[in-house]
Structures are given as structure tokens and as C-alpha cells.
Amino acid sequence: MITKALKNRYADAPRAADFTIDQAWETYSTAEHDRWDRLFRRQREVTKGRACQTVLDAMAALELSASGIPDMEKLSDRLEAVTGWRIVPVAALVPDEIFFDHLANRRFPAGAFIRPEAEFDYLQEPDIFHDIFGHVPMLASPVFADFMEAYGKGGRRAMKLGQLHSLARLYWYTVEFGLIREAGGLRIYGAGILSSPNETVFALEDDSPNRIGFDLARIMSTKYIIDDFQQSYFVIDSFEALLDTCYQDFANVYAEMKERPDFEAHEVVPGDEVITRGTLAYFKARQAGR
Structure with missing residues (x-):
């Protein structure tokens, strides 16, 4: 959890109606910049060969580096030139309706605070390292930028229909903890994995979690855990396929959800495409045209 002292860093900062604040980049301490640099160097190393190519290319294009906490305004200028998105600083998690409004207008709310040294390896609430690096x-x-905008617009409707829990599961198992088939294997694109050194390795290399082919209704029926490594990861074939599947009116999907049982995070159910090393070998051979 965020410590009381850390909360006080932005406690008195004026907040706009959309909960944004002034990042006040010049007020970060030398120790905070150093903490970013150490987090960045460690995670950049562990994600080599594990993060998807889209992530690696974007880090270079956006000039993300171990040279101090990024100035969100300057980083936004580079990002906006590519996809029209901007990053807006906030003091903490924002209300759902505010979050969806930001996404629907191509703004990503990022925590302006950086974790304390005592929580260097893990913290429960997302900080600037999770939001920017992840x-x-x-x-x-x-x-993916189009997918996130569509998600924001869909979020407002999900709230009106009382189906926010279903849509939240889609976000969790894609944006936060998603895997993609790439280069004959699996790679990471979910921010919750990308910003965690231990889960980066666990998600791809441990034998215990389930790795299941993407299925929209299945995901929306699956619970998740927030205080441990995931017990199931869902795998997309491409970002285009993810957008195509989700770029629709979810009214019928939500109606189906009401008739389906919820699944526990660890469950494998009939109809699941369970991805193993053997299925990955087949996938790699198919890519090679054999």
C-alpha cells in the first residue's frame, strides 16, 4: 500500500474536475530519480526476450530510459505524435467514470508518485513506474491504442448496464496480464507483468499457471486475484484480432454473461484451448509453413 508519507506528496495538489494534477516534475528528489533508474534497468533486462516486439520498439521510439523519472508532458508530446494519446498525472486511482472518460478521449491517467524504497519490489497501488513502463x-x-479508446467508451456503457465487473475482467486479462503468441512462442504485453520482475519470468516459464487461448465470453466469466501471481493467463493471436473481437456492441455478450457461471481463476473448463509447450511447437511449425 502507499504509505502515508507518500500520499502527502500530492495530498494538497490542486485537482482538476477530471482528477488530474500538476506532476511538478522538478520536485522529485535525487533518491526518487535514482529509484526509477534502478527499477528501469532491472526490468529492461528481465523483459529482454520476454516482452513482445511492440513493447520493445515503443520503448525506443518513446525514448524511455534509465535517466530519471519521465516528465509526462514531454513524454506525451512524443506519444501524441505517434497515436494521439497523452499521459495525464493523477495523485492516485481515479473513479471509474473518470477513468473511462480519460481513455475514451485518448488520455491515460498515470500515478505521479513513485513507490517508496521499502516497497521497491512490490506495491499494491500502481505508481509511475508501473504506469509508464508497463x-x-x-x-x-x-x-492497441484504438482498443484502449474503444474500451473507455465501452466502460461508460457497461456502468449503465451494471456489467462493469465483466468488462473489468477483460481489462485485467489483457491490458494488465495479457500474453501474445509471437516468434513461435509466448511474449508479454500486459502492464502488470511487464512491470514485475518475478511475474515476468513466472508468466512465461513456470509450469503452474494455465495459459489459455483468448475467448471473450470465457474471460468475462473468469474471476481474478490481485495479491499474488495470476493462476491463468489468456493468450491472443494478434492485437488486430483482439481489436476485431472487442470492437462490437457488448450487449449480447453481457446478456450471455448473466446466464453463465463464474469460473475461479485457477479453473480449466471444457472448450478451453490450453497452450502447452507442445502446442507452441505446432504453432511455430505452422508459422514456418511446415
């Missing part, structure tokens, strides 16, 4: 690279992908 989320921002994918916003430089035109296809």
Missing part, C-alpha cells in the same frame, strides 16, 4: 509502450501501438 502501460505507455502499448499506447504507441496504433491498433
Whole structure:
């Protein structure tokens, strides 16, 4: 959790109606910049060969580096030139309706605070490292940027229909903890994995979690856990396929959800495409035309 002292850093900052604040970049301490640099160097190293190519390319294009906490205004200028998105600083998590409004207008709300040293390896509430290192690279992908805008617009409707929990599961298992088939194997694009050194390795290399082919209704019926590694990861074939599947009116999907049971995070159910090393070998051979 965020400590009381850390909350006070932005506690008195004026907030606009959309909950945005002034990042006040010049007020970060040398220790905070150093903490960003150490987080960045460690995670950049562990994601080599594990993050999807879209993430790696975007980090270079956006000039993300271990050279101090990014100035969101300057970073936004580079991102906006690519996909029209901007990053807006906030003091903490924002209300759902505010969050969806930002996404629907191509603004990503990012926590302006950086975790304290005592929570260097893990914190429960997303900080600037999670939001910038984990989320921002994918916003430089035109296809994924369109998906995030559509998600924001869909969020407002889900609230009116009382189906926010179903849509939240889609976000969790894609934007936060998604995997993609790439280069004959699996790669990471979800921010919750990308910003965690231990889960980066666990998600791809541990034998215990389920890795299941993407299925929209299945995901919207699946619970998730927030205080441990995921017990199931869902795998997309491409970002284009993700957008195509989700670029629709979810009214019929939500109606189906009301008739389906919820699944626990660890469950494998009939109809699941369970992805194993054997299925990945087949996928790689198919890519090669054999």
C-alpha cells in the first residue's frame, strides 16, 4: 500500500474536475530519480526476450530510459505524435467514470508518485513506474491504442448496464496480464507483468499457471486475484484480432454473461484451448509453413 508519507506528496495538489494534477516534475528528489533508474534497468533486462516486439520498439521510439523519472508532458508530446494519446498525472486511482472518460478521449491517467524504497519490489497501488513502463509502450501501438479508446467508451456503457465487473475482467486479462503468441512462442504485453520482475519470468516459464487461448465470453466469466501471481493467463493471436473481437456492441455478450457461471481463476473448463509447450511447437511449425 502507499504509505502515508507518500500520499502527502500530492495530498494538497490542486485537482482538476477530471482528477488530474500538476506532476511538478522538478520536485522529485535525487533518491526518487535514482529509484526509477534502478527499477528501469532491472526490468529492461528481465523483459529482454520476454516482452513482445511492440513493447520493445515503443520503448525506443518513446525514448524511455534509465535517466530519471519521465516528465509526462514531454513524454506525451512524443506519444501524441505517434497515436494521439497523452499521459495525464493523477495523485492516485481515479473513479471509474473518470477513468473511462480519460481513455475514451485518448488520455491515460498515470500515478505521479513513485513507490517508496521499502516497497521497491512490490506495491499494491500502481505508481509511475508501473504506469509508464508497463502501460505507455502499448499506447504507441496504433491498433492497441484504438482498443484502449474503444474500451473507455465501452466502460461508460457497461456502468449503465451494471456489467462493469465483466468488462473489468477483460481489462485485467489483457491490458494488465495479457500474453501474445509471437516468434513461435509466448511474449508479454500486459502492464502488470511487464512491470514485475518475478511475474515476468513466472508468466512465461513456470509450469503452474494455465495459459489459455483468448475467448471473450470465457474471460468475462473468469474471476481474478490481485495479491499474488495470476493462476491463468489468456493468450491472443494478434492485437488486430483482439481489436476485431472487442470492437462490437457488448450487449449480447453481457446478456450471455448473466446466464453463465463464474469460473475461479485457477479453473480449466471444457472448450478451453490450453497452450502447452507442445502446442507452441505446432504453432511455430505452422508459422514456418511446415
